[in-house]
Amino acid sequence: MSATVVINEYNSAGETETANISNSNMGSADSANLDAVANPIVPGENSYEKWQKIVITAMGGSSQLDNFKVWRTGALGGSAVHLTNARESAYGGAETFATPVATDSSIATETMPASEPSGANLGIGGALAGALTGTGSSDYLVHQIQTDAGDVAGSTSTMNYQYDETA
Amino acid sequence: MTKCGPCGKEFKTFDEYLDHKCEKADGYTPRDKEYVIKTTCPNFDKVSQSAVERGKVKKEKKDKKEK
Numbered sequence: 001m002s003a004t005v006v007i008n009e010y011n012s013a014g015e016t017e018t019a020n021i022s023n024s025n026m027g028s029a030d031s032a033n034l035d036a037v038a039n040p041i042v043p044g045e046n047s048y049e050k051w052q053k054i055v056i057t058a059m060g061g062s063s064q065l066d067n068f069k070v071w072r073t074g075a076l077g078g079s080a081v082h083l084t085n086a087r088e089s090a091y092g093g094a095e096t097f098a099t100p101v102a103t104d105s106s107i108a109t110e111t112m113p114a115s116e117p118s119g120a121n122l123g124i125g126g127a128l129a130g131a132l133t134g135t136g137s138s139d140y141l142v143h144q145i146q147t148d149a150g151d152v153a154g155s156t157s158t159m160n161y162q163y164d165e166t167a
Numbered sequence: 168m169t170k171c172g173p174c175g176k177e178f179k180t181f182d183e184y185l186d187h188k189c190e191k192a193d194g195y196t197p198r199d200k201e202y203v204i205k206t207t208c209p210n211f212d213k214v215s216q217s218a219v220e221r222g223k224v225k226k227e228k229k230d231k232k233e234k
Contacts, residue, residue, distance in 0.1 A: 002200070002215040003215070004197070004198060004200045004203060006197065006207070014168070016168055017168065017170065017181070018172045019169055019184055020171065020172040020173060020197065020206060020207055021172045021207070022207045032172065033172060057185055058198040058200075065218075067221070162218070163218050164218055164222040164225055165215070165218035165219045165222045166222035166223075166225070167219055167222065
């Protein structure tokens with residue numbers, strides 16, 4: 001047996017929670033599982049922030065989950081940047097939900113790693129060294145793509161969410 | 168309000184979501200790993216095994232250090 005883990009996303013002023021999302025498409029709409037073709041980011045503009053959590057819905061006999069890491073693989077188009085609140089040092093603690101914005105995020109300010117970080121970069125209970133010994137979740141992962149006017153739409157990359165599990 | 172991504176049903180509380188039998192997951196609930204396997208992550212068993220292996224290695228290192 002092992003823990004059951006899903007990724008949940010939170011949208012709109014009402015913090016609507018969509019559980020077990022199937023993708024993390026970034027676009028010009030504040031919605032989970034969005035259609036990126038129908039909601040493209042206009043070159044020079046930003047995606048809406050994504051507010052997501054790694055959520056444990058059952059421990060499945062395991063005693064602890066920790067060491068949460070997130071990163072992106074695959075190149076962004078042009079000079080676009082992918083920014084996040086996740087970071088291995090100077091972690092800002094657990095964020096309080098705010099309505100996702102498409103203006104420059106004041107929370108997602110660190111470049112999203114393009115390979116697996118060496119240590120945790122997403123906290124639990126506000127700390128990177130945090131751990132879950134029962135059902136619960138990570139802190140909010142906030143991320144946003146910011147593009148340049150010369151960028152071309154249509155890049156595809158993969159978000160990676162990783163955790164360690166102690167039986 | 169919590170919405171189940173796969174079936175779209177909405178629940179007033181997270182616990183209600185956890186207890187529902189998702190029609191898109193052949194009746195499994197969000198507490199079951201089959202819910203994830205049948206909806207969003209077909210290779211969840213492999214993901215899970217890797218997580219347990221990392222945890223095992225880390226625990227062994229910790230235990231060794233404490234001795």
